[in-house]
Amino acid sequence: MPEIKYLYFAVLGIATFLCVVICSIFFKSSKVVQFPHIELFGKPLRFITRFIPYSVLLLVVLLTIIAIHPYKTKDIFSEKKVYNIVVCLDVSNSMKEKNKLEIAKKVLRDFVLKRDNEDRIGIVVFDNIPFRLVSLTTDRKKILKLIPSIHPAMVDKGGTSMYDALIESLDVFKPEWKNKIVILLSDGGDIDSKHTLDDVIKYNKVVKAKIYTIGISSGIHSYALERLSVSSGGKAFFITTEYKTALENIFNIINHLEPSVIKETSYKIEEPVDFYIKIAALLVGFFILTKITYRAVKDEKNTD
Template sequence: MLELAFPWVLVALPLPLLVLWLAPPRREVVEAIRFPFFEGASAGLDKGEGAVVPARSSPRMAFVWALWALVLLTLARPQWVGEPVERTETARDVMLAVDISGSMRTRDFIGADGIRGSRLDGVKAVLDGFIADRRDDRVGLIVFGDAPYTLVPFTRDTAAARTLLATLEPGMAGQNTMLGDAIGLAIRSFEASKVESRILILLSDGSDTGSRMAPKSAAEIASQNGVVIHTIAVGDPEASGDDDKVDIATLQAIASATGGDFNRAEDAVGLAAIYARIDAAGARQGATTSWRPRTPLSAFPAAAFAALVILARAAMLLTARARRPGEGTS
């Protein structure tokens, strides 16, 4: 849609008419030759005071008027206004902390297709859909094993987050499970967040193996910083190895300390349902802002003005040269 930023400028369009009406014709003094017999030679002619008023031809007046209109149009700043563009502000920040210790390669997780696969592959498949569904949220991803690492800082670029998620393999960060340190890293990630709703989804299949910060202490600090932690247990609590046995009590305590929920996921369907409940419980509508992109078009009438002036000047030069036929001949 075409609009004018300053349409009131066009009020000056009839200004030349007022000038013609109110201002007297321009007079100028020029040299002249006196003829003694002028009275006889000028019989029948109207004689004035000697003023010469150039004739105003219609094409010339139309040309001047067109130049004036182009000047006003340029000053009015025409612009093309596009379709409305809406942007939804971030409603909440969601950090996903995923255990990628060696035990996550255990093939006891039933996928959505009913086929048994590794725990991490099943988690990745469900997480991929969860991240893709983020509309008004920023999402981040922390992975942990022997130490926690920020794989994806808070972003709205869900495509990049899903691409990096697909690269995860069990044991990439070591064989241990540093639950407390992962929570500590998430708290630091939330420090720069200006969003009130801060959610950490902590997913693990083992027990803490020597974090510098105890998981329960880290959860208390998270609660003081407004971070709600939802914990999800993937491993088998009856497993024989201590490193492979999920610490249900610790995960429950972490969730309870921050007002979050504890859940157990044994297959893809159950894990997807857990994510859906967490998403619905913390759902919040982000503020929406709308604007229309504007493309300035003032250059077009300005260019037309310059082109007309150049053409008029060229026409004047050609006309003057045509009136001097002997010029340029030998």
């Protein structure tokens, strides 16, 4: 239902309109608007002065209609949901097998390109120890330039410190940030970390990041990855064959679950409902102009 705005402005217009009508009936004359000293404006023109009452009446009606201004309120959704994403990538020596690391790099590159430009993306790599390769940034060129430099055992001697790497990934986030995501990709269990699985879960209760885990080997410790994901509200994925196709599908699923741009916040706008008002104004104007013309012709005939 349309709402009426500025209704209090219409009171004066309606009162004036009623006054004109009542005066016209009471005095039995359409010339109820008097302009003293009109001769100051030049030679009196009887034909023009006939139009004054009707013009005033028409102006009052039109201004009253405009002042009432019916409108509807409409919800508009526009705000972006910006994500903070850390990719925690296993670069241990075992990632050389079946070209797993090279496939992961290509899929990671495509993932970065698909995300919205306002999303912050960082990369933490790990073998025996974790290393923050890229801090969270919106600089896509910087990320894409560094991805090709990733290689097996690039940090230390090629072990696996998955839990330490997750702690490092969570440390990247600032407390005030929202929409924090960690994507862990590994092909083995943890053998070198100083931290434990419970340490990661406990720490993430403070950071409040959603962890997606991807196990890319038949020998992966699925229990640990499942616990990490479930405890954070994320999801665990496991692949053993067709690494490239499977990884592409998984990252597409993550993109779907965490879309770069969503309808998050709404605000209201006023949408005028003026079609019928314009028709009404047109009819009123046509009626008044018709009466003016009729009265003018009639008066001319009486004069002659």
